[in-house]
Amino acid sequence: MSVTNKKIIFTGPVGSGKTTAINAISDIRTVTTDALASDMTQSRKPQTTVAMDYGLITLEGDERIHLYGTPGQERFDFMWNILIKGGIGLILLLDNTRTDPFQDLKFYTHAFREFIEQQQMVVGITRMDLQRRPGIAEYHQWLEQLGLNAPVFEIDARNRKDVITLIQALLYSLDPGVSVDE
């Protein structure tokens, strides 16, 4: 039986909850960036590392959904190019307590523009429990200004149900005819 491999990519600024979100739904413990990065530096075997978060969901019949989180600290587009290959969609997490979430939204949607247009993006706004404003309606307006339309949800990355909603919205957006009854 052939093995199916698909990727879902999580991106967003530092501390927006990427690692936490991947952890919430991954079967395996998220492989963390830093451990890998320093291992790699020591061993000098770059192909053994990815400098990013990694999680995995294994389905019956050996189908695998790989969950990748971009490094939030620095933005390297060549990493992203590798990352998005074979990706089915992008989950953009934005931290509502940051000074300029609109700037973050602009930055990430610009960087992944082509991928978003070909595939699908879903936006999760984290830390709204700490900072209510901007509200979801403002994010809608901003996306409109950027000529984009994507589902936007308030989420807490620590809440598995919230993270699942992001994935659900991604899958349904890619195929509204999908059903759990099949």
Place this chain on the structure above:
Amino acid sequence: MMQNDILKASMLTISPHNRAILEFFFAGAGKNLFRITPAHEAETFIIDYDHPGAHEEWERIHLSQSQPCIIISIRDIDLPNSIWVAKPLTTKALADAAQRVQLLLQNHNKKMVVPASAAASSSASTLKPVGTPIPSTRDFAQPALDPVLTPKVSSIPASAPQSFLSEDISVTTLRTPFEAAPKTNTNPSSTRNPKLLLVRDTVTPMVEPTSNRDSVKQQQRWSLLCGTLPDTTPENLQRDRHIFDANQYLLGSLMEATQQAKKTGQVFQVFITRQHYILLLPQPNYAFSSLDIHGAEFADLCTYPITSNQVHIHIPTAVEQAQLDAYVQQHPTHLYDLDACLWTTTLLTSGGRLHQLYDPNKTYRLKHWPNLTRMESIPHVMSIAALWTQQAATPFDIAKQLGIPQRYVFAFHSASSYLLLLHQEQAAPTSNSITEPKKNRGLFSRLLKRLLGGGAK
């Protein structure tokens, strides 16, 4: 000095994180551009100027070495014999940087033999950030004087890095380290209850209920929110009582008050019975309800038409507001997102019917998705939202295309209308059909089942 145009580079002050990422690049996409070597063999030094100690490091290099530096930084850096590469780094910018370093090195070699006067003009060859068009003669004073030194643009085709990406660093390579990761042996199908849903046409809860009792409760709730009406036709909407007039219900008054509250930014207290009220807090977009909006009493209040004078609106005084504030603090579970409160109120009122402003001659499109993580779920809400985002359609079309009872689509239509998420269009409905299964439908279904079923986690 120059072997096949591969630059020998040494990374100096740089964080482990950035170093790891650059090494990753040099091993794959950038392997024909750079080779990492120890400092004493290097033709160029890469310095992360945002890293502590980098400025001093650059000074030291500049004073003691002749090799050019590649400075990576988020800020515009203007230093002699150095090339600034702006963060976020791009493959192209690094390729350009490599090329420019090669040119600087060529210049440098030439300078060894050219008269001092010519060398002077390039001694402070501070270069523009890469990523801008390939070297202009202004950037390179020396080549302008000497045509032999024309940049070898063809040595690095612009598309090269991309093709390296696809050939050398395949998805498989990235995956390899994790292949051996422990596979969970939890078989989701064996741990889940066989069939929890009692009513055949109600599926896709946000998260599947964990017991039969939960499931029954969920079904009852959905019957309240979406009613139990059978399907109808556009012509028979009125006759079959599939239309409701919000003004006859609590919803009408609540919407009016909300609009006022939002417009003025003031707190409104809407008395829904003699004792109970909803406090509209437009500033942080909250609603406080003295009645649980998920309880039976609130459902009744929404479902039955109101009597005249039942609802009245009050603008609290400063003293009252302080008292109310204190009360709200003590009852945080009755504090709701304002939109979520309106969403539930509309669903309860609609009971699977369309509102009086529904126009059968128009099509509709979903402008924005409802904030579904904080709103009460109804069956098929995801597929309705997704499909209605992608096409302008009537509620009848949506129900038909998805093969689901109309009441869910009507309920969704009503609730999103009152949150101003639906957009009316003149256009004729598009005939996109979703019956044609998409490529990954099977996989997506299995993934959803797994996530919603609880599975390993």
